Amino acid sequence: DTEVTQTPKHLVMGMTNKKSLKCEQHMGHRAMYWYKQKAKKPPELMFVYSYEKLSINESVPSRFSPECPNSSLLNLHLHALQPEDSALYLCASSQGWIAGGYEQFFGPGTRLTVL
Amino acid sequence: SQQGEEDPQALSIQEGENATMNCSYKTSINNLQWYRQNSGRGLVHLILIRSNEREKHSGRLRVTLDTSKKSSSLLITASRAADTASYFCATDDQGAQKLVFGQGTRLTINP
DSSP, X not given: OOXXXXXXXXXXXXXXXXXXXXXXXXXXXXXXXXXEEOTTSXXXXXXXXXXXEEEEEOSOOTTEEEEEEETTEEXXXXXXXXXXXXXXXXXXXXXXXSXXXXXXEEOOOEEEXXX | OOOOEEEOSEEEEETTSOEEEEEEOSSOEEEEEEEEEOTTSOEEEEEEEETXXXXXXXXXXXXXXXXXXXXXXXXXXXXXXXXXXXEEEEEEETTOSOOEEXXXXXXXXXX
């Protein structure tokens, strides 16, 4: 199974809501990533988990809270978001934690709209 | 920043023609990768080329890397309508745990 799954596919939330994005992979990959992508822009790294531990936080606002409950799952908890947080949120995984040396497998993304 | 610059930003060609897109970066790298993204969907890995490699092939794809010029190119031969997508190069700072993506080239193949 070489697939990364993400749920939900679409999410609309108000600025006072709390919601979570979920990502799952069963490839035994030890590194997992969250990216944010705005329209016609490249993906921007948000967080990296290596061996279930947070290894990189790209100065992401605290209204985004990542969680890695186990080696297959990655969550992104959302709270008090702003309209400018509307974007495509992509999850990815790779076999190794030296990012450049391994291909990353991406999920299809969650399209988030904040009203 | 390490972020790559891609050229052209957009490219439109006829089916069957070859498409070439270029990526330039600023600092030394260990590896460079190319990804494809169909509209609004996840990225798909195409090729990884290491800093000690000059050229790599995969099917209709050919990637070159010139570390002296800090640049790479992706050539797609005999293009098909299904190749319509955005193409991104991604580089790593030596030893960095992250990839940094270039701005991307939007490729349109006209039937």
